[in-house]
Amino acid sequence: MIPLIERELVDNKKWISQDEMVDILSISQAFPGAVAVNTAVLIGRKLGGYTGAFFALIGVILPSFLIILIVARLFIYISNNSIVIAALKAVSSAIVALLIYAVVRMWKAGIKDKISPIITLVALLLLLGARIHPIYVVIMGILFGLIYHGLRILKIRKKQK
Amino acid sequence: MIPLIEREIVTRGWLTGQEFVNIISISEMTPGPIAINTATFIGYRIGGIPGAMLATVGVVLPSLILILGIYIFLSKYQQRQIIKDTIYGIRPIVLALIIHAVILVAVNTYFKEGTGIRDLLNISTGSDFLEIINPVTIAITVVSLIVLFLTKIHPILVILAAGAIGVILHFIGVL
Numbered sequence: 001m002i003p004l005i006e007r008e009l010v011d012n013k014k015w016i017s018q019d020e021m022v023d024i025l026s027i028s029q030a031f032p033g034a035v036a037v038n039t040a041v042l043i044g045r046k047l048g049g050y051t052g053a054f055f056a057l058i059g060v061i062l063p064s065f066l067i068i069l070i071v072a073r074l075f076i077y078i079s080n081n082s083i084v085i086a087a088l089k090a091v092s093s094a095i096v097a098l099l100i101y102a103v104v105r106m107w108k109a110g111i112k113d114k115i116s117p118i119i120t121l122v123a124l125l126l127l128l129g130a131r132i133h134p135i136y137v138v139i140m141g142i143l144f145g146l147i148y149h150g151l152r153i154l155k156i157r158k159k160q161k
Numbered sequence: 162m163i164p165l166i167e168r169e170i171v172t173r174g175w176l177t178g179q180e181f182v183n184i185i186s187i188s189e190m191t192p193g194p195i196a197i198n199t200a201t202f203i204g205y206r207i208g209g210i211p212g213a214m215l216a217t218v219g220v221v222l223p224s225l226i227l228i229l230g231i232y233i234f235l236s237k238y239q240q241r242q243i244i245k246d247t248i249y250g251i252r253p254i255v256l257a258l259i260i261h262a263v264i265l266v267a268v269n270t271y272f273k274e275g276t277g278i279r280d281l282l283n284i285s286t287g288s289d290f291l292e293i294i295n296p297v298t299i300a301i302t303v304v305s306l307i308v309l310f311l312t313k314i315h316p317i318l319v320i321l322a323a324g325a326i327g328v329i330l331h332f333i334g335v336l
Binding site: 027028033034035036037038041042045053057061063064065067068069071072073075076079082083086087088089090091092093094095096097098099100101102103106107110111116117119120121123124127128133134135137138140141142143144145146147148149152 | 162164165168182183185186187188189190191192193194195196197198201202205206210213217221223224225227228229231232235242243246247248249250251252253254255256257258259260261262263264266267269270271295298299301302303305306309310316319320322323324325326327328330331336
């Protein structure tokens, strides 16, 4: 969905610049929520204040909302069909591959130190083994970020001495 | 966001793990953000059209308020190192959440219905293992991975192709 938004607003309509688009995208990706919705809302706010944000939200959600309603209605009739079950099984197998692919790409782009893999492993064990709520793991990540920041400041101070 | 939704829905007994994975698959194939599609779908299954509307508002509203607040805050302080470091600290966690989602989807896809992670830990011999696992689904994952890493084929095409192959395999009698 992002390439669609980008082509329409930056290239075709020229409502925002490429730089502004990149800024908004990085904020949308770093924080919770669907990236396409976050992006649309932030662009809407930039162009038309809170009214703009509101209509951007409606515009980005409504089409898929209506499509899902239709699909969900049909799904009740076809969910016991063995052909549909086979297709869905194959699709979810491909989705496993897609998710693995996303993890590998994010890993290559974003993880550059030696502590992060350990954090990932600990978080995963907590999620699977202890079944703790995902939100606590996110809070753990924020604390890790703050500690990481503290350590960096200590290092800089040491060097200055 | 998917692990969050899975956790709430399945532990409340609103849907089974298998139904949940089916809904994720459909949400992936339908245009629009996956988390929102999933929420709308589950809302509809549980509470009809009002359920779908409330689920959609519910999934959008918190992140909407948060992102607007964060955006206003960050436009002032974006260059501060503490903000950059905090965002960096969340990255390994986001990866853990995605890997968790991979495991959830994989367990529901590869194993016969009703198999939980705890059942897998109880398996001691190889023969039990072959009875509950579905090797065809694993093969589809491996082939999809090879295609994704070696070619530039768009992911949505990989998903659609997998669906078509699933139908063909069904008629051959393998899946």
